[in-house]
Every structure is written in C-alpha cells, then in structure tokens.
Amino acid sequence: MAEGDSIRRLATRLHTTFAGAPVLDSEYRRGGEVPVRFAGDTLTEVAAVGKHLLMRFASGRTLHSHLRMQGSWRTHRPAWRPRPVADRLGAWLDLGERGVLAAHDMPVLEVVATTREHTVIGHLGPDILAADWAERIGEAVANVAAAPDLPIRQALMDQRNLCGIGNLWAVESLFIGGIHPYARSGAIDIAATLDRAHRMMLLGLRNATQSTTGDLRRGRTHWVYGRYRRPCLRCGTPVAFRAAGADPYDxxxxxCPHCQSTRRQV
Incomplete structure (x- = not known):
C-alpha cells in the first residue's frame, strides 16, 4: 500500500539500484508541445518526502511522482521497450545494464526544476518518517491543534499537518491508542497520538511489513483495518465501518466500538 513507509522503501531500493546511472534512452508521455527527454542525463538520486517520490537528475531536473492507490515504478530487463500503444505507461528510462525503469498507471507524474521542488511538495507538513521528525513533531502537533474541532482521523490524513501517514496507519494507530476516530482533535493528547503513529510506522519500515499485529497470517495482519463486521482481534466486538465522506481527508x-469507545477518550 502506497503510504510513507512503502514509498520510502521504494526510494531506497531505486536509489541503491540506479543512482549514478546514465540515461541511454527515454520517453516521457506527459509532455506538452516540447517533448521532455532524459537521454544523455544521469539519475543522481531517488528520495521520498511523505508519499511523494523524487527522482533527481544531473541536469537539475526532478521527475516527481505520486503513486496514490494504483501507480507503480517497475524495473524491466535491460533494453526492454514498451508496446507502441501503452496508454497506462507514463514514462520510461533506459538505464543500461541496470535495467529499464518505467512508470505504470501513474496518476501524478511531472517534471520540475530541482530548485523548484517546493512547488510540488512545499505544502506538506513534517514528514513522519524523516530524520528530523523529533525536531519537527512540535510543528506537526501545532498544525493539528490549530483545528481542535476536526476529527482526529481527518487531521491525521491531512498531509499539510504532517505527511507520510496514510489510511492504514491512521486507522491502526488510533486503535492501538484506544482513540475513537471521530473524537475531536482538541479532546485528545495530540503529541502522544503522533508519537505512537511514528513509532508504529518506523517499526513497519524497519521490518518491511505493514502488519500492525505482528501476525502475518491472512486475515490477522491488522487489528481493525479492512475488518468490517469481523470480530475485533482484541475483544471480539464486530468492527464498525464508515464510508469516505466528501472531504478528501475523510x-x-x-x-472497534468497544476498544475505541468515546467514553475512553483522554
């Protein structure tokens, strides 16, 4: 699932494999009147900021992508070429013997000057998995606290408050904390809630898994996420569910109506 931890793992893998590789050939299928070409350039770095992936080139350009729910970067064999018509292929880079890197079904794919990366990621709050999180958690707490009547569930998903946390980690970290997802942000300990989510995601990043229960058996990897009407793994109460609302962060x-009862809130 394309959340901050999985994007960071992807960035590490792509950087390890391709950083320093010259681009022998390429095609960028999101260009305007003047085609964007990377042939002759060098891929110098692949980095993650929240759920955003940044591929930086020696020419001072950045290929920015956001996978959302369906996009993927796939590595193909050396000299691979796509079929003449591949509607869901956004770009490909021939990186020689290291392989061909291709963006499949990518909802967000754009080229910006590296010095202007702020135009695509400048709106983001502190990255929950970044090395400077300990120094910036106070900023994230203040961002969430600025809207005390907003449901904490919604506040966690607003990437302007803090970035990298996605639906799965928000739902599961609130369960672990015994916090009702629609409790007002101002009614809970925000710092403890963000710290809990950070520690869970960091553990998932280190272990390369999004299992929050520690149980890798099918149907038992998550406490409540995706378990509507199934018994809570802690108390047995049927798990409740609410569909997405109109707000993009809802x-x-x-x-769990029992483990996360509103009567249990801080």
Whole structure:
C-alpha cells in the first residue's frame, strides 16, 4: 500500500539500484508541445518526502511522482521497450545494464526544476518518517491543534499537518491508542497520538511489513483495518465501518466500538 513507509522503501531500493546511472534512452508521455527527454542525463538520486517520490537528475531536473492507490515504478530487463500503444505507461528510462525503469498507471507524474521542488511538495507538513521528525513533531502537533474541532482521523490524513501517514496507519494507530476516530482533535493528547503513529510506522519500515499485529497470517495482519463486521482481534466486538465522506481527508474508516469507545477518550 502506497503510504510513507512503502514509498520510502521504494526510494531506497531505486536509489541503491540506479543512482549514478546514465540515461541511454527515454520517453516521457506527459509532455506538452516540447517533448521532455532524459537521454544523455544521469539519475543522481531517488528520495521520498511523505508519499511523494523524487527522482533527481544531473541536469537539475526532478521527475516527481505520486503513486496514490494504483501507480507503480517497475524495473524491466535491460533494453526492454514498451508496446507502441501503452496508454497506462507514463514514462520510461533506459538505464543500461541496470535495467529499464518505467512508470505504470501513474496518476501524478511531472517534471520540475530541482530548485523548484517546493512547488510540488512545499505544502506538506513534517514528514513522519524523516530524520528530523523529533525536531519537527512540535510543528506537526501545532498544525493539528490549530483545528481542535476536526476529527482526529481527518487531521491525521491531512498531509499539510504532517505527511507520510496514510489510511492504514491512521486507522491502526488510533486503535492501538484506544482513540475513537471521530473524537475531536482538541479532546485528545495530540503529541502522544503522533508519537505512537511514528513509532508504529518506523517499526513497519524497519521490518518491511505493514502488519500492525505482528501476525502475518491472512486475515490477522491488522487489528481493525479492512475488518468490517469481523470480530475485533482484541475483544471480539464486530468492527464498525464508515464510508469516505466528501472531504478528501475523510477516508474509509474502521474502528472497534468497544476498544475505541468515546467514553475512553483522554
């Protein structure tokens, strides 16, 4: 699932494999009147900021992508070429013997000057998995606290408050904290809530898994996420569900009515 931890793992893998590789050939299918070409350039770095992936080139350009729910960067064999018509292919880079890197079904794919990356990621709050999180958690807490009447579930998903946390980690970290997802942000300990989510995501990043229960058996990897009407793995109460609302940060939500009862809130 394309959340901050999976994007960071992807960035690490692509950087390790391709950083320093010259681009022998390429095609960028999102260009305007003047085609964007990377042939002759060198891929110098692949980095993650929240859920955003940044491929930086020696020419001072950045290929910015956001996978959302369906996009993927795939590595193909050396000298691979796509079929003449491939509607869901956004770009490909021939990186010689290291392989061909291709953007499949990518909803967000654009080229910006590296010095102007702020135009695509400048709106983001502190990255929950970045090395400077400990120094910036106070900023994230202040961002969430600025809207005390907003449901905490929604506040966690607003990438302007903090970035990198997605639907799965928001739902599961609230369960672990015994916090009702629609409790007002101002009614809970925000710092403890963000710290909990950070520690869970960091553990998932280190272990290369999004299992929050520690149980890798099918149907038991998550406490409540995706478990509507199934028994809570802690108390047995059927898991509740609410569909996504109109707000872009009001996503599908699962919770345990007993373990996350509003009577248990801080």
């Amino acid at each position: 996503r599908e939500t699962w919770w």
